[in-house]
Amino acid sequence: MNIPSPAEKAAILESITIDCVIFGFRAGNLEVLLVRHGEGISKDKWGLPGGWIYNTESTDDAANRLLLELTGIKDIYLEQLRAFSDPDRFPLSRVITVGYYALIKEEDYDLKAGATASEVAWFKVSEVKDLIYDHAQILEIGLRRLRRRIKQEPIGFNLLPQKFTLLQLMHLYEEILGKEMDKPNFRRKILKMNLLTPLNEKQKDVSHRAAKLYQFNPETYQQLQEKGFNFEF
Amino acid sequence: MNIPSPAEKAAILESITIDCVIFGFRAGNLEVLLVRHGEGISKDKWGLPGGWIYNTESTDDAANRLLLELTGIKDIYLEQLRAFSDPDRFPLSRVITVGYYALIKEEDYDLKAGATASEVAWFKVSEVKDLIYDHAQILEIGLRRLRRRIKQEPIGFNLLPQKFTLLQLMHLYEEILGKEMDKPNFRRKILKMNLLTPLNEKQKDVSHRAAKLYQFNPETYQQLQEKGFNFEF
């Protein structure tokens, strides 16, 4: 994030920015998308993708635009976290930032660094360190939100391939919630919800008994949502 | 909310404001605190208490300060809702507002209109209408947050007098969640949590059998919180 040029100043809100916490999941690890800044006071340092917002756009629109410009990712569902407003959070001027977060399947998107980002990459959440400004705090709040959300909505499915085994799904919950689970019980509970459609297909190329593949069924989810249900495990 | 004067402009962030949704409970009704504006384009109209933030304060601090200035209420726990950022939400200029919410016991606070508010008063949530700008939306989001929170934390006790009966507590849950409950079951469930200290005291001046009074016990709550528990009814 840099101080905007005079030309830019006319079009943006000088005291508000956006920062996005984008989570992905690969090889059993929860990851987060970071960009390396190409200019300004944080040049060469890693941080969350973000930037200034235009006078004419909502923060939702700004978040989507910035994410596309910096990382090449578009058309994803970004949810607002909250505003971060410590007066000293940004060293050059008084800036409040609005945090957003999302969960995506890494394989569905090609990364392409753009605008003020010289590089984009996924990092394991457990290994992230030294982020600029207060981005560590924003990430922390994003992670907390993710853990809460995944207990109440079936968002975890966004992180898996379209066809997955029950054990993959369970491992995802274990990784995000940070606790071990019982296979038979998990299986019973998730199947009773009727959210998964069993496929006539099995895993391939595994050196043990192949597990049945399932896919998430958004329609039954719609129906269930009206009655209200929960994802505690 | 008015356009700030040139003198004020130096001290504030021009494009960010705060708005507070303060909930109270009286005579079985959920209420919200509104102020009548004394000046500016929304003069004489009712809206949420709020205003501009200073360069030197966080949004949390600004919310507390504004609430005190406008309504006389201080030292309460305000929680951030989120930023509201529709480019057209404020008619005179581009302003993003950060919403806050809180729950208080009405009897504990004296209202005193101040600063740009000519009047302050409690309104039944079910009867509120015609709020300025997008304050109806902010109230709606606050209400949704309240309903979610009350299912997970014992915040409802903030709304009752210090000594209360189980039926009063149940009615509060019924009012906020909008559904009827079973007395014996509610009673059993809430007592098993061990959050209430029974008093050697009963209701007075009621024309029927007097119910036992209880009070909320913050210490056992502290202990329980570590283990995690939930308030579903």
Add this chain to the structure above:
DNA sequence: TTTCTTATAGTTTATTTGACTACAAGTATA
């Protein structure tokens, strides 16, 4: 003394949980 209202205790049945056990279906290897 009877009636009415609300408080509180208890019952019953179905459902859900958590911890396990057992076995099935494959792959690897001897």
Add this chain to the structure above:
DNA sequence: TATACTTGTAGTCAAATAAACTATAAGAAA
């Protein structure tokens, strides 16, 4: 080809919980 090994899947059982309901107690009012 037989055996061991790994993971998947089904099922059991006791304990805890939830929902719906009945019954009785404690007062106030008629």
